[in-house]
Structure formats: C-alpha cells, structure tokens
Amino acid sequence: QLMESGGGSVEAGGSLRLSCYTPEFTASNYCLGWFLQATGEGLEGPATIDSDGSTSYADSVKGRFTISHDSVKSTLNLQIDDVKPEDTAMYYCAADYGLLFCHCTAGACRHIPLFGYTGQGTQVTVSS
Secondary structure, eight states, rough: OOOEOOOOOETTOOOOOEEOOOTTSSSSSEEEEEEOTTTTOOEEEEEEEETTTEEEEGGGGTTEEEEEETTTTTEEEEESSOOGGGGOOEEEEEEEEETTOOSOOOTTTGGGGGGSSEOOOEEEEOOO
C-alpha cells in the first residue's frame, strides 16, 4: 500500500519535498516513480528510480525535481526546488516490478501512470 505525504501550499520559488511509503518495494527488481495531474490536464510523470538506484526525468523538470529512494526506511521522495505555479497538481507515487520498462524515454515519462501500484495522491498548490 503506497501512501504519499508532504503536499501543501508553497510560494513560487520555494521548495517542497514529497514522500511516499513503499513497504513492499525494498529488495530488488522494482521501479518507482511519481506522476501528476493538474486540473483539467492529463497524467504526466516527472521521474523514476529503479532498485539499482538509476534515475530518469522528463525534460520539463530536469534541474528542479530530484527523485530518491531509501529502501531501509521504505520511503520514496521527490524534491521540488524553485517551484512554479504550473507545478500545481495532485501528485501520485507509483510502483511496479521489473526494470525493463522503468525509465523515461525521449524526454517524457508517460508510462508511469500505468504502473501496477499507485497511492491516493497528495495535493501541491503553488501561489505566485
């Protein structure tokens, strides 16, 4: 059962750290990620990390988003720096087994919402 935390309201230019409890994904051969949905928009994923620690990012968030995973604490994190109003969205963590189709390709991460396990989401609101 994935469970997100850390959402809330933040002013543009600030930072935010989202966390997700990932109790089933601590050993090997798994992929974790985050995706988001803004009001009236589709689902899009900013980042993934696999059980070997390899990461990938959508081009749109490189340099501002950082994904990490602490397998001992069973916690997936997403650090968002220099937040922008367009980052306002519901953020979901996602997980699945296997590494073959884990990472983002061609600068986008549209596959993350298709992962087998997702959390309930946490809202991030950025004010200008």
